[in-house]
Amino acid sequence: xxxxxxxxxxxxxxxxxxKVDALSDININIExxxxxxxxxxSGAGKSxxxxxxxxxxxxxxxxxxxxGQEMGALSEKxxxxxxxxxxxxxxxxxxxxxxxxxxxxxxxxxxQGTPKKEAKARAKELLRTVGLSDKAKSYPSQLSGGxxxxxxxxxxxxxxxxxxxxxxxxxxxxxxTTDQILDLIKEINESLHLTIVIITHQMSVIQKIxxxxxxxxxxxxxxxxxxxxxxxxxxxxxxxxxxxxxVHGDPPTLQSPIDEITEGTKIRIVFTANSAFEPVVSxxxxxxxxxxxxxxxxxxxxxxxxxxxxxxxxPVDRETRLQMEDYLKERGLEVEEVTT
Amino acid sequence: MDMKTxxxxxxxxxxxxxMTLVSTALGYLIGLPVGILLTVTDKEGIRPNAFIYRILDxxxxxxxxxxxxxxxxxxxxxxxxxxxxSYGTTxxxxxxxxxxxxxxxxxVESSLKEVDAGVIEAARSMGASNxxxxxxxxxxxxxxxxxxxxxxxxxxxxxYSAMAGTVAGGGLGxxxxxxGYYRWQTDIMLxxxxxxxxxxxIFQMIGMKIASALDHRK
Numbered sequence: 001x002x003x004x005x006x007x008x009x010x011x012x013x014x015x016x017x018x019k020v021d022a023l024s025d026i027n028i029n030i031e032x033x034x035x036x037x038x039x040x041x042s043g044a045g046k047s048x049x050x051x052x053x054x055x056x057x058x059x060x061x062x063x064x065x066x067x068g069q070e071m072g073a074l075s076e077k078x079x080x081x082x083x084x085x086x087x088x089x090x091x092x093x094x095x096x097x098x099x100x101x102x103x104x105x106x107x108x109x110x111x112q113g114t115p116k117k118e119a120k121a122r123a124k125e126l127l128r129t130v131g132l133s134d135k136a137k138s139y140p141s142q143l144s145g146g147x148x149x150x151x152x153x154x155x156x157x158x159x160x161x162x163x164x165x166x167x168x169x170x171x172x173x174x175x176x177t178t179d180q181i182l183d184l185i186k187e188i189n190e191s192l193h194l195t196i197v198i199i200t201h202q203m204s205v206i207q208k209i210x211x212x213x214x215x216x217x218x219x220x221x222x223x224x225x226x227x228x229x230x231x232x233x234x235x236x237x238x239x240x241x242x243x244x245x246x247v248h249g250d251p252p253t254l255q256s257p258i259d260e261i262t263e264g265t266k267i268r269i270v271f272t273a274n275s276a277f278e279p280v281v282s283x284x285x286x287x288x289x290x291x292x293x294x295x296x297x298x299x300x301x302x303x304x305x306x307x308x309x310x311x312x313x314x315p316v317d318r319e320t321r322l323q324m325e326d327y328l329k330e331r332g333l334e335v336e337e338v339t340t
Numbered sequence: 341m342d343m344k345t346x347x348x349x350x351x352x353x354x355x356x357x358x359m360t361l362v363s364t365a366l367g368y369l370i371g372l373p374v375g376i377l378l379t380v381t382d383k384e385g386i387r388p389n390a391f392i393y394r395i396l397d398x399x400x401x402x403x404x405x406x407x408x409x410x411x412x413x414x415x416x417x418x419x420x421x422x423x424x425x426s427y428g429t430t431x432x433x434x435x436x437x438x439x440x441x442x443x444x445x446x447x448v449e450s451s452l453k454e455v456d457a458g459v460i461e462a463a464r465s466m467g468a469s470n471x472x473x474x475x476x477x478x479x480x481x482x483x484x485x486x487x488x489x490x491x492x493x494x495x496x497x498x499x500y501s502a503m504a505g506t507v508a509g510g511g512l513g514x515x516x517x518x519x520g521y522y523r524w525q526t527d528i529m530l531x532x533x534x535x536x537x538x539x540x541x542i543f544q545m546i547g548m549k550i551a552s553a554l555d556h557r558k
Contacts, residue, residue, distance in 0.1 A: 082467075083464075087466075095459070096477065107463075107466070108466040112467070139556040
């Protein structure tokens, strides 16, 4: 049994006489312990999708089954009960501005009727978990964005949820804080065996912590699978765009610079298991004595392993090119031709 | 100034304070729930209900469009029925409340609508019921704005209470009209005006102090 099962889910918004299909026939399975990414450009429908998971939005069609329970079949009261085990964090943190950190974290417990003292003790414990013990009495306005999101995460964990939904949780944060929050989410996933669903428009977020990803475009699910597979061999146009944009800046720049160089074949290589210390490209150039043009590169050293990708322009000569591709493949790199 | 005049003014001051505070309090007794209902049933609210919203909206608009002086006279039979007489401070409270309640309802509505929709959504995602959202999110998050609104209301009611002096409503307004206008005793009128100004300042100052002391958004 999947933790979350989405079957033929559709959502149509009706405004006056205008019908907008926000989501059409979405099918996904999220297993227990997954960190499941849902990625798409803004307006793709991903925020609507995540709100259908806890029925903040009621789907027009289809089913959402959470831990074997069909959400659509629940009464209003049962639904509220179910939501207590499906926590959610948001892009704008959404903390109560007039309550301090401890009161904010206690809030979900208090509305369930937990005695004040008990709720407060639990809140303090959670503040420790998120590394903010010294901010118990601070109000949201006195906290930085990253700290506010930590309080929000602590609040989300207050009721021992089974699932944590993250709606663009790091989109309002700087890259460094984003990394810290993602580390925290990963830590929670491992220590509490929580199933996590992450909505984002950033491929880097998916790459960093997700094990599976669904790509949503114009309300349709265009690609779904393991993050590595999709990053290494993106099939859909949307996936390619998301990956390339992430690596090389804005989407419009994707076409132009590549197109300027018309000679030779362009390939994209993806570093997977290579040692970060092996100068693969340099060695290849030395070996073949032929120049190679690096059009773009985005690699990072993650724990001694090179992660990321490059776009190379290889010599026109077909023979050399094929040999080079084989050379790269032998070294464990993923190679694919770029056809734009 | 003789003792009698001082006694008269002190009495008028007390009457004014009494009318203003009691009317505002009773006004909130009606206006606060109506304001909450308006916020909740609005199409962007947590439980939209076009029917209820429309009805309240129309009633409030009608009541708010009647000038207070005319309301004062229109309500005389009603006041007499309720209080037994149509003059004096207690009687004045009736039209004051009738006029304050819709005003307060609008004030409350606008305060509650300032509450960030994201915070309400977060509460819903935690399994909060609508009642919980009203009492533990809306009213708590909007408290500064609500208190500011109450301060403004208090000032308005203070002004109205003075207006009630024209129909023997008691209080400082009554004294100003009786002595200052009908008897040409400008000095007494000026003193009542000064007292009203001071009273207004005190209300305003206390209200704003409380509002800012309770505000944690700084």
